Ligand SMILES: C/C(=C\COP(=O)(O)OP(=O)(O)O)CO
């Protein structure tokens with residue numbers, strides 16, 4: 001499929017919308033009421049600090065809703081305003097925040113049902129409105145919805161589309177796209193659908209494995225087994241790793257994406273010589289600013305004297321998980337929670353330790369004077385942060 005030509009055609013169609021519908025004022029009011037917080041605004045203005053009783057809260061200097069999330073959620077709200085009686089669907093969670101998705105359900109936006117990892121689009125009829133989330137959607141899904149005659153409202157963050165352009169460039173030059181991301185993540189599913197030949201690496205260890213294969217060869221079957229769900233159809237490591245371009249899921253750990261890029265660059269330089277590097281390696285910076293800013297702020301926060309850190313965001317939120325990784329790396333006790341309800345009576349918290357299932361911790365707030373670091377991922381509204389800060393104060397009072 002010529003994905004570029006399809007995208008161009010889709011964008012010209014009357015059924016395709018990627019800007020709002022002129023209801024900004026009403027929507028801003030609704031969103032402010034649901035998601036903004038005066039307390040958090042005060043904290044920002046007070047050097048990101050607030051003390052009450054024997055608890056001091058230290059907020060990261062960049063946290064919470066990013067521009068792309070605000071834009072996508074606002075577009076979904078506008079869609080409801082603009083099509084008050086039409087059936088409206090969304091192909092996935094709009095962003096990885098349970099509260100925001102619940103709010104869309106309350107607005108009668110239907111989520112495409114999923115059975116055994118397969119989406120059931122049979123529920124969608126011609127003329128229905130379908131929202132594509134901030135992560136985007138695969139080109140096959142877009143085609144299917146377009147063929148059905150749906151009205152498509154595309155809220156894909158432009159930073160994500162920028163990565164799609166990058167993999168299109170790789171494809172044009174017949175480079176294999178090395179995508180730093182999680183193969184099951186909606187954004188990476190969408191990005192890989194625009195790529196030609198691709199390999200998805202989760203982390204530096206997987207990148208190292210692929211680079212070792214490039215330099216020394218290895219067990220082809222083992223390679224294909226390892227990346228069975230993370231490469232393009234018919235991928236052949238002996239044929240498809242001679243020229244590579246780097247791309248990434250926008251919310252991966254910035255430092256890791258950079259290391260992976262450097263690793264492939266050095267590998268290609270070693271294999272083909274510095275003068276031939278351009279023919280075998282391409283890299284554009286596609287790390288999004290919001291991800292970078294939140295990670296940089298977290299790196300600043302963990303340098304402060306803290307007793308513990310609360311990281312707020314959906315459990316399936318990649319950027320939030322990476323913020324927690326920074327706390328874990330620094331050996332600071334950290335609690336990843338997705339909503340204020342996770343703070344339970346009697347000094348207990350229901351939280352998700354990194355790479356482990358949700359569990360309950362007892363006596364999580366130490367006695368006496370404490371300093372609690374707080375940050376939140378790009379899909380977390382300030383309102384949720386406010387309620388969590390208030391719950392912490394209440395537990396210690
Ligand atoms: C929509 C989006 C980022 C917003 O945060 P999310 O937490 O929704 O997503 P992610 O960190 O990628 O799992 C894609 O870049």
Ligand code: SF4
Pocket residue numbers: 066067068069134157158159160250251288289290291319378
């Ligand atoms: S984290 Fe970046 S890419 Fe993702 S929605 Fe926000 S601004 Fe867009």
